[in-house]
Amino acid sequence: MTIGQILFNLFALFTLVMAAGVVLNKNAVNAALCLLLCLVGVAGLFVGLNAYLLAFLLLLVYAGAIVALFLFIVMLLDTRGDARPTLNRLPLVARILATGLILGGVASFLQRGRLVSPDIAGTVGVGAALKPYAYQLFTTYLLPVQILGFLLLIAMLGVIVLSKKFVGMEDIK
């Protein structure tokens, strides 16, 4: 096992542990910080796969901006950890069924999901450098980029419609 593979496995384990922490933590601030570390782990995985640009974008956008936003909102709402609904009320049959399905899925995935991978160090990831990525974005994938512009516009309008105070609505009526 090369040092790259060992690091990759370590980062994968770290990501999984932190993802479990997001779900299991009762305190919302701790959960958000676990999410931050989970994203750092995923960024580490991307670096291991030579996708440096993706790793950088993930840290910049998700870890930097979005988790900070989550933390702001959590602090503004001042949620208490004990207000969480418990899952104990699920019927026993449902619990056994769900556990069985998940275990069966994971087992079959481990058993049959093996894929012979080529040497990752030899291949250059698509998300490795900014220049080819930008070329692709503005030639091949120009249409999706334009649609995303509209997506952001309606998302912004939605925020305004759903949260703004109605002022002067009588005029429109």
Added chain:
Amino acid sequence: MNLEAVKLAAANNVWSAIFPEMMLGCIALLLLVLEMLLPPKHHEVIPDVAAAGLFGTLIGLIINWHPIWIGSETFNGLIRHTEAGQVMRGFFLTSALLVCLLARLTLRRQAMPRIEFYHIVLVVTAAMMLLAQSNHFVMLFVALETLTIGLYILVSYFRTSTASLEAGLKYLLMGALSSGMLLFGIVLLYGVAGNPTLPAQSTQPLHYPELARFLAANPHHFLASLGIVFILAGVAFKIGAFPFQIWVPDVYQGAPTPVTAFLAVASKGAGFAVLLALCGAHGVFSAYAWLTTPILTAMAAATILFGNIAALTQHNVKRLIGLSGVSHAGFLILGVVASQTVPMAVGAIYFYLFAYLIASFAVFGVMSHLAGADDSDQELEHYSGLAKDSPFLATVLAVGLGSLAGIPPLAGFMGKLFVLMAAFQSGARWLLAIAALGVVISIYYYFGWIKAAFFETWTPPAESGGAPARPARTSVAPSTGLLLGALALASIALGFYQGPWGEWLARP
């Protein structure tokens, strides 16, 4: 990356090929500009601009029905122009036009910003049109997210009503879950099809033809079949098929009535356009028919039975029509299963979708007219005595519901007949039995609604009883009457003459 390749890729972006979608985008922006420039007392013309824009785009589409791009790919393979794509474009434009007309009835009762509603409807419609023509998973996902995010906003649009907000939140959570599943599936397929150690691996694994080639070369790969199952689950969420129908009743009840219609008709149609492109006879997953056929067959049977049985006990008409919509989704999945072996099934699905559109909007039109200020409170009892107060509305309702139930000679009957004929030819006999059982059950609750409108008299609730009185009935405006009458007539006429759809059905 050399400059010539870049120029070539840029030259393949044929913007005129998606002119209708661009028109919708421009009109949507125009609405916002008009809201800024016009004085508030002239704002009521803006919904007319939206409706006129949709109508104009629809006419333009019909005039230029066979553009030169039919059968070819543009935008470097992101979009593929087909006749089916043209049909779905027309379907989405028609339903968006009707949604805008219904929204004028419903939004009038609420102190809400109006213009944003029409803007979002237009953008969502354009996204649906692109979704139906997408030929690449990147395009599919971007269009699907635009459509879904627009619908999150529209569902929770009446934010002063807790039902609407609750519906929006539930739809957001369920939609995020389904998008996640869809993405997992896409990523699995991308990873497998791009693996250099497998035969027929591709550098563009998300492009439909490339992926289909890869799947044909590896017909029993475990990870690929896992990805396909995930993608089917994601699409099943959007069409509300069993076991992913859990969000349907609450979201349909809480959403504003025009948005419920949009969800029931256009969003479901978009899901089926995707399902046909993926699982149809020449679809991407056709090499995996051993996997998709049993899944879809079981899903169709369970969806038909669940939708109809659950709708039996409903008293809120929005929940009722939502659950009956689940059973219609089951019939359409039956058509998709049949289309894997019988070519006529594709035409049957499109005819069924149009018959469903016309009948649904007739019913939703009556519902929009009769609803009060609380849009989620529309009970079956509110309809009692409708035939005496307004024979016209009661007739339109009866025609719409009769068509949804599949009563001959209405359009819905012909739709069901064509789908069942296709299923019969494909040899799924036991599914036919379940479908027939579903039709019988559905007649019970559809006729319960008609019975309330025609044979029951309204008794105001006793003073001590907590039940609120029903909303006051107003006379039908001439424009609304014209619209509803046209929809009812179309439901009757399409039952006798199927026009271009009939030609499609006769194709070998």
